[in-house]
Amino acid sequence: MTLRDIEIFVTVCELKSMSAAAKKLYMSQPAVSQTISQMEGELQVRLFDRIGRKLSLTYPGEILYSYGRRILNLVREAESTLDDVRNMRMGRLRVGASTTVGIYLLPEIIGEFRKRFSVDVYFTIDNTAGIEKLISDNSIDLGIVEGPVHSREIVVIPYIDDELYLVCSKNHRWAEKKSISPAEIENEDIIMREKGSGTREVFEETMARNNVSYRIKYVLTNTEAIKKAVEANIGVSVISRLAVEKEIRGGRLVKVDIGNIRFERKFSIIYHKDKFKSNLFEEFIRHLYNFSSNIK
Amino acid sequence: MTLRDIEIFVTVCELKSMSAAAKKLYMSQPAVSQTISQMEGELQVRLFDRIGRKLSLTYPGEILYSYGRRILNLVREAESTLDDVRNMRMGRLRVGASTTVGIYLLPEIIGEFRKRFSVDVYFTIDNTAGIEKLISDNSIDLGIVEGPVHSREIVVIPYIDDELYLVCSKNHRWAEKKSISPAEIENEDIIMREKGSGTREVFEETMARNNVSYRIKYVLTNTEAIKKAVEANIGVSVISRLAVEKEIRGGRLVKVDIGNIRFERKFSIIYHKDKFKSNLFEEFIRHLYNFSSNIK
DNA sequence: TTAGTAAAATAATATGATATTATGAAACTG
DNA sequence: CAGTTTCATAATATCATATTATTTTACTAA
Numbered sequence: 001m002t003l004r005d006i007e008i009f010v011t012v013c014e015l016k017s018m019s020a021a022a023k024k025l026y027m028s029q030p031a032v033s034q035t036i037s038q039m040e041g042e043l044q045v046r047l048f049d050r051i052g053r054k055l056s057l058t059y060p061g062e063i064l065y066s067y068g069r070r071i072l073n074l075v076r077e078a079e080s081t082l083d084d085v086r087n088m089r090m091g092r093l094r095v096g097a098s099t100t101v102g103i104y105l106l107p108e109i110i111g112e113f114r115k116r117f118s119v120d121v122y123f124t125i126d127n128t129a130g131i132e133k134l135i136s137d138n139s140i141d142l143g144i145v146e147g148p149v150h151s152r153e154i155v156v157i158p159y160i161d162d163e164l165y166l167v168c169s170k171n172h173r174w175a176e177k178k179s180i181s182p183a184e185i186e187n188e189d190i191i192m193r194e195k196g197s198g199t200r201e202v203f204e205e206t207m208a209r210n211n212v213s214y215r216i217k218y219v220l221t222n223t224e225a226i227k228k229a230v231e232a233n234i235g236v237s238v239i240s241r242l243a244v245e246k247e248i249r250g251g252r253l254v255k256v257d258i259g260n261i262r263f264e265r266k267f268s269i270i271y272h273k274d275k276f277k278s279n280l281f282e283e284f285i286r287h288l289y290n291f292s293s294n295i296k
Numbered sequence: 297m298t299l300r301d302i303e304i305f306v307t308v309c310e311l312k313s314m315s316a317a318a319k320k321l322y323m324s325q326p327a328v329s330q331t332i333s334q335m336e337g338e339l340q341v342r343l344f345d346r347i348g349r350k351l352s353l354t355y356p357g358e359i360l361y362s363y364g365r366r367i368l369n370l371v372r373e374a375e376s377t378l379d380d381v382r383n384m385r386m387g388r389l390r391v392g393a394s395t396t397v398g399i400y401l402l403p404e405i406i407g408e409f410r411k412r413f414s415v416d417v418y419f420t421i422d423n424t425a426g427i428e429k430l431i432s433d434n435s436i437d438l439g440i441v442e443g444p445v446h447s448r449e450i451v452v453i454p455y456i457d458d459e460l461y462l463v464c465s466k467n468h469r470w471a472e473k474k475s476i477s478p479a480e481i482e483n484e485d486i487i488m489r490e491k492g493s494g495t496r497e498v499f500e501e502t503m504a505r506n507n508v509s510y511r512i513k514y515v516l517t518n519t520e521a522i523k524k525a526v527e528a529n530i531g532v533s534v535i536s537r538l539a540v541e542k543e544i545r546g547g548r549l550v551k552v553d554i555g556n557i558r559f560e561r562k563f564s565i566i567y568h569k570d571k572f573k574s575n576l577f578e579e580f581i582r583h584l585y586n587f588s589s590n591i592k
Numbered sequence: 593t594t595a596g597t598a599a600a601a602t603a604a605t606a607t608g609a610t611a612t613t614a615t616g617a618a619a620c621t622g
Numbered sequence: 623c624a625g626t627t628t629c630a631t632a633a634t635a636t637c638a639t640a641t642t643a644t645t646t647t648a649c650t651a652a
Contacts, residue, residue: 001299001371001375002298002299002300002609003297003298003299004298004610017628017629018628018629018630019627019628019629027610027611027612028611028612028613029628029629029630030611030612030613030614030629030630030631030632031610031611031612032629033628033629033630033631034610034611034630034631035610037630038610043375043378043382044378044379044382045378045381045382045574046572046574049434049568049570049571049572050570050628050629050630051434051568051570051571052449052570052618052619052620053618053619053620053627053628053629054628055628055629056434058572058574059381059387059388059574060378060381060382063374063377063378063381064374064378067370067371067373067374067377068374070370071367071370071371071374074363074366074367074370075297075363075367077363078359078360078363078364078367079297079339081359081363082339082340082341082356082359082360083340085341085355085356085359086339086340086341086356091355092355138345138347138352153348272345272347274345274346274347274348275345275347276342276345276354278341278342278354278355298638300639313599313600314599314600314601315598315599315600323640323641324640324641324642325599325600325601326600326601326602326603326640326641326642326643327639327640327641328600329599329600329601329602330601330602330639330640331639333601334638334639346600346601348647348648348649349598349599349600349647349648349649350599351599351600
């Protein structure tokens, strides 16, 4: 019993005529006859009583008619749902990101995206290595990470140039000057993320490259907590611009230049090289670039 | 998209491998590959991500998998239900009968039949012409009637020989004698069914054939009511043995012979000549004959 | 790194189910 | 009773769906 068989049978049921069904299905009448009698042979039940030249459904015929309609409806529903997916009227996108992007950028990006497409977006925050692994086993479709990616099977494309800002409280003595020499930082209490975080890695690497010594006095694993501590003038910190732009504009934190030292890093978009790029996927990448051009 | 496509796709989903699916379905691996890529072409969506040499379902793939399983389950359910019908584990039989048979015989017959098969039996009571029409337009599968059938397309097979008994109350003066001469009936008050009823037809025809005159004093359309009236000695009546055997055995009514006049008729089983005789249908006819041999 | 193996894709071909046309039988219509 | 309609049957054609053979790619183990 094929779907075609069912379609033919249901049409015959509804028109109570094989010839009419053949006409409606744009096929010859014997093809319909053959299909029906073949079904009767396979199922070993009589589907129609041929009384006179009228067809009337037998009891098993009625049963099959009712199932047949349900089956065809399900098939049509499946096809139209897939069509919706294809046309991005529905869909699913699984995105992963490292901490800074995940907390300070992606929620807004996804919010905007969902205003345009009513799709489900799943969203994971992990460190770069974790996101990389999720990409490798296809647990997420796309990631935005800060660190270097090692797997040769992952495509990495540059996304946003990020910069870490040295920030202090508006009550700090640097708040007025807005610029210091690298030497001035040496005796300052620095509040910093834990070892292994992307932010700390960039900070330490840049300081080392510029031969500046420093003293980390407080370690906090949460950027928001660091910002509060800096605001309270417990120390100064180096934080991604994405995390502190609002506070700087609001005057609660002050950005301070350290000679011409800049803490720079790049965010990258990553995905698996063999990943099929659905319409929704491509649309999301376009959306990411549109969004980034607003914040640069 | 055919059922075969869906079956192959679902198998691949479950085994996460085309080769394994091919093996399970006893077919070659390229056939599976081809089916999947053809489905992807038709539906215009990617169903699997081929990452490395592992397959993982895309979002539309997951949607189709869930629909696919439902569709296959429904098809299997339909097939197994039809199989139940074929093996008479379920079914439907629509029976019609004229009044006497319908009221005094069929309920018990159907009751016995349903003890053997758990099938639905629909049951219509009408006069012979009505039952004949229901057979003609296939509204019922089988009928049991008393009168002659006219349509050439209806098969009539003899069923039971019925006899009408002249009965009186146990308090009637005939109750002792149990036999009268035809002449004695002429001045007796007779209670009888209405004109057009099979019982009355047989009664009048038999009386006329034997040149016996009679006087119908009361007309009741309900045989039960007639029996009560006879019991109350309001008059005597002529009633099918099927309707009065219990009362005669119980002594509440007395059967009286009228010389050697007998009121005889035949019940017939009728069905449409083009009717497909399902197992259940044949079984019911056998059941009818088994049953009748118990009451003869 | 390199054989060896395994999985999926591709190409060419074979098979068989599912159509078609042609025709016949039965039954309803005027 | 002729004409028409409907379904069934037979012979044939077509096309979808399989198969075998082969290539490509990726994983595994020496």
